[in-house]
Amino acid sequence: MSIRLQLLIVALTTLVLPWAGCQYARELETALRSSQEQSLLASAGTIANALSAQPQRVFHDAGDTEGFSAAAGDLYVYPLVAQPLLDGYREDWDVPAEPTSLPTQSGYRARVQAGSSERFLYLFIEVDDTHFVAQPHNVQPDKDRFDRVNLTLEGPNGTAAYFFGTDAPGLIAAQAVAKGDDGTERVVSEPRIQAFWLQTAAGYRLEARIPLSFVGRHLWVEAVDGRGKGRAGFGTADSKGGRLFFATAGLDTLLQSFIGDSTRATVIDANALKLGTAGSIFSKKRYEAEESEPIWYRYLMGVDTSDMPTLVSAPDRLSGDSVDSALKGHPHAQWVLTGRLREMLLTAAAPIVIDGQLHGAVVLEQAADQLLALRDRALSRLFNLTLIATAAAVVIMFAFATWISVRIGRLRDAADSAVGSDGRIQLTMPESASADEIGSLSRGFERLLGRLNEHTQYLRTLGGKLSHELRTPLTIVRSSLDNLESEGLRDDQRLYITRAREGTQRLQSILSALGAAARVEESIKQSERVNFDLRELLISAVAAYRDGFASSQFILEVPPDPCFARGAPDLMVQLLDKLIENAVDFCPPGGRITVRLERVEANYSLQVVNDGPLIPQALMDRLFESLFEQRDGGDDKPHFGLGLYIVRLVAEFHGGTAVAANREDGGGVVFTITLQLI
Amino acid sequence: MIPGMKKQIAVVEDEPALRENYAAALARHGYSIKTYGNRRTAMQAFTTRLPDLAIIDISLEDEAEGGFDLCRDLRALSAELPIIFLTARDSELDAVSGLRLGADDFLTKDVSLPHLAARVAALFRRIDALRRPDNAAEIIRRGALSIDGEKMQTTWNGSPVTLSLTEFWIVHALARNPGHVKNRQQLMDAANVVLDDNTITSHIKRMRRKFQQVDPAFDAIQTVYGMGYRWVEEPA
Numbered sequence: 001m002s003i004r005l006q007l008l009i010v011a012l013t014t015l016v017l018p019w020a021g022c023q024y025a026r027e028l029e030t031a032l033r034s035s036q037e038q039s040l041l042a043s044a045g046t047i048a049n050a051l052s053a054q055p056q057r058v059f060h061d062a063g064d065t066e067g068f069s070a071a072a073g074d075l076y077v078y079p080l081v082a083q084p085l086l087d088g089y090r091e092d093w094d095v096p097a098e099p100t101s102l103p104t105q106s107g108y109r110a111r112v113q114a115g116s117s118e119r120f121l122y123l124f125i126e127v128d129d130t131h132f133v134a135q136p137h138n139v140q141p142d143k144d145r146f147d148r149v150n151l152t153l154e155g156p157n158g159t160a161a162y163f164f165g166t167d168a169p170g171l172i173a174a175q176a177v178a179k180g181d182d183g184t185e186r187v188v189s190e191p192r193i194q195a196f197w198l199q200t201a202a203g204y205r206l207e208a209r210i211p212l213s214f215v216g217r218h219l220w221v222e223a224v225d226g227r228g229k230g231r232a233g234f235g236t237a238d239s240k241g242g243r244l245f246f247a248t249a250g251l252d253t254l255l256q257s258f259i260g261d262s263t264r265a266t267v268i269d270a271n272a273l274k275l276g277t278a279g280s281i282f283s284k285k286r287y288e289a290e291e292s293e294p295i296w297y298r299y300l301m302g303v304d305t306s307d308m309p310t311l312v313s314a315p316d317r318l319s320g321d322s323v324d325s326a327l328k329g330h331p332h333a334q335w336v337l338t339g340r341l342r343e344m345l346l347t348a349a350a351p352i353v354i355d356g357q358l359h360g361a362v363v364l365e366q367a368a369d370q371l372l373a374l375r376d377r378a379l380s381r382l383f384n385l386t387l388i389a390t391a392a393a394v395v396i397m398f399a400f401a402t403w404i405s406v407r408i409g410r411l412r413d414a415a416d417s418a419v420g421s422d423g424r425i426q427l428t429m430p431e432s433a434s435a436d437e438i439g440s441l442s443r444g445f446e447r448l449l450g451r452l453n454e455h456t457q458y459l460r461t462l463g464g465k466l467s468h469e470l471r472t473p474l475t476i477v478r479s480s481l482d483n484l485e486s487e488g489l490r491d492d493q494r495l496y497i498t499r500a501r502e503g504t505q506r507l508q509s510i511l512s513a514l515g516a517a518a519r520v521e522e523s524i525k526q527s528e529r530v531n532f533d534l535r536e537l538l539i540s541a542v543a544a545y546r547d548g549f550a551s552s553q554f555i556l557e558v559p560p561d562p563c564f565a566r567g568a569p570d571l572m573v574q575l576l577d578k579l580i581e582n583a584v585d586f587c588p589p590g591g592r593i594t595v596r597l598e599r600v601e602a603n604y605s606l607q608v609v610n611d612g613p614l615i616p617q618a619l620m621d622r623l624f625e626s627l628f629e630q631r632d633g634g635d636d637k638p639h640f641g642l643g644l645y646i647v648r649l650v651a652e653f654h655g656g657t658a659v660a661a662n663r664e665d666g667g668g669v670v671f672t673i674t675l676q677l678i
Numbered sequence: 679m680i681p682g683m684k685k686q687i688a689v690v691e692d693e694p695a696l697r698e699n700y701a702a703a704l705a706r707h708g709y710s711i712k713t714y715g716n717r718r719t720a721m722q723a724f725t726t727r728l729p730d731l732a733i734i735d736i737s738l739e740d741e742a743e744g745g746f747d748l749c750r751d752l753r754a755l756s757a758e759l760p761i762i763f764l765t766a767r768d769s770e771l772d773a774v775s776g777l778r779l780g781a782d783d784f785l786t787k788d789v790s791l792p793h794l795a796a797r798v799a800a801l802f803r804r805i806d807a808l809r810r811p812d813n814a815a816e817i818i819r820r821g822a823l824s825i826d827g828e829k830m831q832t833t834w835n836g837s838p839v840t841l842s843l844t845e846f847w848i849v850h851a852l853a854r855n856p857g858h859v860k861n862r863q864q865l866m867d868a869a870n871v872v873l874d875d876n877t878i879t880s881h882i883k884r885m886r887r888k889f890q891q892v893d894p895a896f897d898a899i900q901t902v903y904g905m906g907y908r909w910v911e912e913p914a
Binding site: 468479508526543545570 | 902
């Protein structure tokens, strides 16, 4: 794995920054949430206290402690925002609740819902009675049978009984039985109580409007079938009447003064029925924000909401743990989920206690979206910043890694080529001026190369030194042999002398070969450059080789005209000698050795091509090094790997190069000497 | 020099074994030998009495070039005294330096004792011949070249060319059969020396230069690349 990749992976660990940011954001959110709980709970408590100081503005009847009972006919009066039209449709009430069923024994089903505006009580009664029985003319309510709805109101002056009936659906007024001055009972209409009778496929609906001044604490509603098949609701005879639970007028306004944006305050009575509500949970801003802001990372790091209860909202009452707890007298705050989107909602409820008695509770609801917005802002900033930081870190790391690997690569290339194909050692390395570890590595290389160079120099001169140092003792041996021989010897002794002499001869030739490179270097120093005809030299030399090496077949290819070169012809002959010796050594008996001279561009190309084994690629670069020898010792001649070294020295003296290669046909090798034209 | 008296040879060589071997070999040939281990003792003796011939090693004990100094001092004492350098060194520079200092011959220690003796005898012969009247029988003439085998003297167009003994033998070998190529080994045999190819090359080069000093147009010694050298007779 390259350093670049390694560092890139290391750089990726900076991704821990966004992760840490997420953790932080999560903690932040938890803290924020807890503080929101505290503050909302405190607000609820404050509002509860404030309200308990003015119970008359909160509760209608602070003394009534009996619980709400729909079975007893109790009705919650929904506060209506706008005056509904009397048209038999309750859509304009804008109450999301269904009417409540009236009790019945006969299967006659009717439902009722109550609402109030500032001045009127509205009743909506829905009766499942497909058979319409019209009210007869000159009705006698006690005797006549027709579809009717009895409404009894407990007014300021005792109860007042009214009934609704009609011979034709439409706008009607309530009717009441009044005692005339003459003591007879007659039906009079009460035009202040208006209603709309709407016939539907399933029955009829009655939307009635009653001035609040007619309305007391209790009321009875009863639907009676005109065919006598049954009735539903509460009669004055068998029931003490349903109570009306009004929202407190003006409480909304009062509450509004307590709360801020995106908070909803609701006051409930001990039955958890809403007395007043103000504010809205969701600010408009939220919707704008929701559409524009990416919220994907909420999924990544959002708070776990799976254990939060879902808030079931009813239009008339509140429920939930916090409400239950507050109605038991304990302030409580709780996170719940609400709505289709399952958004988080904080509810806080505080009990309203008046004179030590629990009357109701203040419930504050606040969306978490403020919190979310805060978190989102923090998160998106955090995310952006850390992503930028990570990206920057990765880019910087990558650039740095590239730089490092370029430097190391440069060093590696230099190290690879430090020992050139000519065996010469490049002593300076790149990066050695750098103060860091790469610089120190480079300097280490330089020291190593320096030592290697010294060693190579030593090896290179070793041959010459050895040959020089050994010459004197060898001379002693040989001169002693000479003297011994001159003293006169017996024949058997002469044999040994001869052997000893042969030994010294061999030693002598070894020493001579050892010193050859040094002598060539020496003579190169002293050589004079003259112009000579390379072609003629080759013709003459190859003629000599033909005589000298009969085992090989020599082929000479030269241009037809003289090829003048400048240099030392003697050295050139030595170069040729070495190349030919080498070629002959490797050429199988009868093989061909081609000596070829060509003009190639501005140079002469002198090639010696021989049949024979190929040079292993690994050795190719080292062939021309001093003391490099790689051959099986098949003959008696000493080889010290100086021949090709001499070739190189001579080629360089002539401003040329020496290159070895395997023949393309794979049948042998080519040594090419490039020389300058003059 | 008194005729009949043994010729005295001084061997200045710091290697005792070698010194004694040379002394023994030369003594066998009837010379009187004095051996010296260093320049100081040799010079002391030479100021008292000059030998008839001096064989000097170039490096003497701690003096790397003591032999050259000794040669110079000796030449100052006598212009005619034959001096042979004998050395383990074989670099051309040494040979050139030695010969320039006035040595008559320059032999490497590879030379065998019989060869050394022959070389010494030849030098004495040359000196003796110089003192005797001319003997035309030994003279080889090849165009402008004339070689006196007796006196070991060479002239070109009548002007003497001062050759060392080795060079003399080489020219002699080449000129005896003009046009014949002599390879290096043959030339070495002719000169009774063991030299490597490079040294032969440098000898040839030096000889050409010496002839060219007399006649700049000299081109009689021709290189036959890969084979050797031959003497080319001028078409004159």
